[in-house]
Amino acid sequence: DVVLTQTPPTLSATIGQSVSISCRSSQSLLDSDGDTYLNWLLQRPGQSPQLLIYSVSNLESGVPNRFSGSGSETDFTLKISGVEAEDLGVYYCMQATHAPLTFGSGTKLEIK
C-alpha cells in the first residue's frame, strides 16, 4: 500500500501567518491517465472531513483561495496564505492513484 507521510504532525500559527504542510508518498502518484490523484482534506473539531483541494492543485468549490496545493510525483504541499481562526483542525492528504486508497496520518493546526 502507498504510505503518505505528513509533516509536521502539529503546527501552531498566529492569525494571518502563512503555513505549509508536506505530504510525501512512498510511490509516484502520477496515474497512467496523466492525472495525479492527491487530495487535501480538513477535519474541523467534531465535524466530518471536507475536501479542500483535489488532483494536487484544484480548489474545491466554495473553498477560500487562501488554500493552495502544489507538487508532483511523490512530494506535495498544502499552503495556507494567511491563516484564519476557522482553519483550525486536522489536515489530511489522501491518494487515490493506487488501490487501496490511503490517507496521511494528519497534521493538526492550532491557532496561537
Added chain:
Amino acid sequence: QIQLVQSGPELKKPGESVKISCKASGYTFTNYGMYWVKQAPGQGLQYMGWINTETGKPTYADDFKGRFVFFLETSASTAYLQINNLKNEDMATYFCARWFDYWGQGVMVTVSS
C-alpha cells in the same frame, strides 16, 4: 443541495451486528460510488472500501474483508454498512462519502459489554 444523511449512534455488545445507513439526496445516486471511512477515537482516517452504486459491487480494503458488508437500496438512494460479530476494535465513527467531496455526518458505534 447534495446531502448524505447517516443514521444515529449505536450502542452494541461484542458479537452483535450493526447496520448503518447513508441516505443520499440532491444528485443521481447511481452516478457516483459510495465510500466508507473509519475513524477510531482520537485517530486518523482509515479507508474501508467502496461500493459501485450502478452495479452494487463492493470492494473492501484488506482490513475490512470478512465481517464488513456494503450494500444498497438503490430505490431509496441509500447505502448501508453492516458490521457483523462486533469487536471492541470496531468502536469508531463511520463516515460515508461521495468521492470525498460530500460526506455524511458520521455514525458513532460504541461496543461495550
